[in-house]
Amino acid sequence: MPRPLAALLTALAALAPVPAPAAIDTHRVATAHYGNDAPWYEARIPFFESADPAIDRVYYYRWMIVRAHQRDLGERGFITTEFLDDVGWQLEPWASLNDATGFHLGEARWMHDRRPADDYIAFMYTGGNDRHFTDYLAASVYDRYLVDGDRAAAIRHLPAMRTLYTQWDDHFDAARGLYWVEPLLDATEYTISSIDASGGLDGFTGGDAFRPSINAYMVANARAIARLSRLAGEEPAIAADYDRRAATLAGRMEEALFIPALGHFADRHRSTNAHVRAFAPIRGRELVGYLPWTFDVARDDPQLAAAWRHLLSAEELGGRFGMRTVEPSYEHYMRQYRYDGGGHDGGRRECQWNGPVWPYQTTQVLTGMANLLDHYRHSPVTRGDYLRLLRQYTALHQQGGRLDLEENYEPDTGLPIVGLARSHHYFHSGYVDLILTGLVGIRPRADDVLEVNPLLPAAGEPQALAWFRVQDVPYHGHRVAVTWDADGSHYGRRGLAIEVDGREVARRPGLERIVLPLRRAALPAIERPVDRAVQLVRGAFPKGSASTGTDAEKVHDAIDGRVWFMPELGNGWSSAPAPAAQWYAVDFGKPVSLSRAELAFFADGGRYAVPRGYRVQAWVDGTWQDLRARADAPLANGITHARWPATTTSRVRVTFDLAPNRAMRLVELKLF
Template sequence: MRLVVLLASACLPFLSWAGTTDETGAVSGVATPTAAARDVATILPQAAIARRYFGHDAPWYERNIPFFDSPDAKTNQVYYYRWEVFRAHIRAVGAQGNVFTEFLQDMTWDRDPYSTLNDSAIFPIYDGRWLRDRSYLDDWISYLWTGGGNNRHFSESIADATYRRYEVDGDAAFATRFLPSMEQTYNLWDDHYDFDKHLYWIEPLLDATEYSIASIDASGGKDGFRGGDAFRPSINSYMFANARAISRLAALAGDEATASRYAAKAADLRRHVEQDLWSAELGHFIDRYKVDNAFVHYWNPVGGRELAGYTPWTFGLVDDVKYATAWAHALKADQLRGPYGLRTAEPSYRHYMQQYRYDEATGLRECQWNGPVWPFQTTQALIGLANLLNNAEQAVITRSDYAALLKQYTDLHYVDGHPDIQEDYDPATGKPIVGLPRSHHYYHSAYDDLIITGLVGIRPRADHVLEVNPLLPRDASDPNAMAWFALENAPYHGHLVSVLYDRDGSHYHRGAGLQVFIDGRKVASSPVLARLTAPIEQAPLPPVTRDVDLAVNLTGDGFPQPSASVNGDDRKALLHSIDGRMWFFPEIQEGWTTQGAADKPQWYALDFGTPTTIASSQIHFLDDATHFAAPASYAIQYFRDGAWHAVGSEPAAKPLANGVNALSWTPVTARRFRVLFTPPAHPRAVRLLEWKLYASAPVHQRIGPTQRP
């Protein structure tokens, strides 16, 4: 897979670059094409941008992500930061490939031993469908459907997300193989279905929204963590979307009976959500109670508007424009539009922002959904608004409003001046509410997908049409307008798509207006921002290749078993260096360290229990600018005949931190391997974030991003 992508980009005609990046991260300068390449979309200096945002870890991003550029410094920074968040939450789990975590660290409520949660499962799919390496999502989706990852711990829309991924890569054979599991899971939700009302109900906690209006009021205002079963727009929109996805995938597989059955289920849910969950009084989709007690009664509506009322648009359930009046509430400061983000409940609610729950260890406020801003639901609302603006003519909310809300969400990513997406925020201050150690770089939302499908406007479709409709104001005088932007090399239907907008042609010097490229060739253009379409055939997708990390030990039992020259009694730290997780964020640091060791060589070793063939290594060190740095040098050794021997290959360059130190050698079979360090200059120590070992050279080591056929 990586080989084909690299060859596709390598075959583009040469385009020289004479530009620079400025302090905003935006690109300036002049691209000078050769006479034979005037329509080739080599727009951005990707290597320079990758070095700016990712430092030593730049090669992974150069191989994988679409590159983005705009005049807004924060939008640029957060776009690239969110790709760091995506990468940080990839967890290698051995032969099963890779999964995605919601938190960087283990939580007591996540699923052992992988630390996954199904409520956040869709967001890596939304963002990751734009990655050129398809193995990550193939592994993740396979785990969700056949590895037990979708355990119905929370409500979910994973079948729909699987179909949304198919709309981008076009791999019908992969998406349809999970139909039996999708149907089985869908039918299990009958335990939350009211056959009289034709609607699904759920406890807000299990809808991943504890302390919602339904659960607080069902407790008489005394609590709200548990209880409050209700028919909610959220779970019913998820189930609508899952039914529609199953129907469409079944049609792809040639099963018309199943397609028809699930289309009927989706249509029935649409009818009953619109009929029963729309409140004419509130002008919004709302909950109705399933529970009946001293405080609330079955089928009565809740008494307030919540951001969850926009989920019908998130999943395309609403097909009547009359309901668009609900979006007026997202624009009013005394309703859902907070100064720093979209509130989850309005200030008129009598228990608005009342704090019920605190973390026992720190005393800090815990998660609630009675007003705080949540990136989770902000993402859903922005997807829903993009769908409305793309699909309906209405006068309630505009492209300018969309751009302003997206900008507000962008700003929310900053904590103390640095990107650090957290769980929830105070709408009056924009400050994180929870602020717990677990909260840093939290992955229960999307952002890059919003940039690609919303701001840039690539609208994924299952047919042979590429549609681009940037959701930016078309009036240049609008304060939310942008004069230019570019997205380069987004994978789509087996091709690479790029979109370029330059209002007057003065920024990129490639002509004025909007231009769309497929595999480097211009296929559509407009002198102004507009909806553009172009035919695009599905290109063959090469087989996905994956690298199996043999060093992973998720539980601490069995092999491989770690040991070390110092701090060997800290078993938790030893295991963190082989737990399949790796990130370079200094706010949460894990892994074995040489702290407290003498200024002499130190080692970290693995015992595989039986002779194991190893041919390459990836080592990740942290530099936090204070306590830890890369070692001065390192060597990899194996144990045989009572002595340690070099594997036969020395690092080609000085070890680096916050990136990948890759090394390959002629395969060696041994039971024990170790990495030997020469410490950095005193007083800093080495923090070994992760050590990965492979039976052969990983694909990206064999085929580098600069190699040509």
């Protein structure tokens, strides 16, 4: 063949479309993991598969946790809860807590449905954040912007961000140049500082300390406010002020909270008492010392980075089944102080941070380790270490063959410690974000760039992952897919590939950082239908009533804005098994216009079954009248839809025809 012709054919081949790897069958995968509730996930989440089935299972389980913890507040939109059911220390009547908001937003920013994160942020900045705990809310808002690129949403709450930041002045010691907090209000009761401040007798309260956590959060929040201020086009002096605050605080953290004798960031006591001395460092290493890397506060310095060796040591913070919150050398390591009910009677153990594994800090530390591996030059940890610890964390989600993440764990056995009813499917941590930003390596940015750097060890290493694919990842208004195949045996082509909106835009033969220009695209408007049936305050309108099973709390549960189908913790109104005809009604206390309903039925193959049929009725002219509804057949453990011409009424009733000898459970009735 003449050389010019050969060159032409080569050039034409290079221009030809490159076949993308086979897409994940999202309907099949969603149905396999979520059954009848699959449509919710198909419309909202990125899909992932890999050579490690355990990671895959937990990835999809963690999306189920996201779904279960979304609470619809009606006109105030959605928030995300920490516990599936109510606890005594939540903010009423919302059932919100602010300590895990950063994790909630870190997961939700990867959803195609932007409403949950948007509503949640608005809630937190319009009275929903009571500073019950420390948090890094402003930083989380900015991190969400790095994924979706929605400038208007990111800057909407800037005044409230600055107000909230200033409110923390009541925990700032100007003489020390540091923030302090009681460990309990840092969501970490029974730490070294609180236990030692009590003389070893207690530690649930007390023990105020200058901690790496609150100070790292405040650096991250100040940086975020500065960046968002610039994004909003505000007076440059405003951003400069917050940049100065962040830089000064970060420098002071290193000066005061990196303890050379420990080779670790650690607390210093705030006050002197009979047991501790003001500004003396605590007498041991804690996992919280890695948070300066979680928020990129730590300098890229070999002496600081050496602290990570303590995490890799089985005698120090590296437990066999998880990261210890305190090292075993501490005098009160794993000493149990508190039991369910508050007594010291040897009953069921309550939460403590003096050694147990907590998914909360495990998530933070893995995020910090990913940062260390991605953009720090000095690191004693490897990508193999990252995958090993990610897999260790993954294993904690498995409880005797079923998936159930609980509050905390034994570091040497991996068994749950607390195990109370409230502990099931606990949303006090993150996982999806670790997979997408760490393992897959999508590093969100503020500019028009897509950067991917998978944190995988090289093929042949013990923790190597032979292949993975993630698709339908929302990023700057596009859908992104990333595929890795070490030898080409799984997807038919070797290497790392990136697709944008279904078209392959980059491929490399091995694992390496890929940086591509990507102009952001317009985002669709957020739709905000309002559920008119939500009862937030018991006894207030809307009010529920039922034919049987009239316990007030259970009747309330069917209109509390929460939907989950997990059998470990029942949710909703449960009827008696007879008579066959039953009903559930909602009284709005005023006329409202309605045109559709969503009904969530729970079924377990035993006591509870979906009804054989149902009718939607409205109170019109003093009588119940059937609505001309186009009604789906009742669906078990999913959403059943009914629609009718818009009708104004003050009451709605749904009548049910029960299956023989079976009760029914109405998880939630939503009316729009």
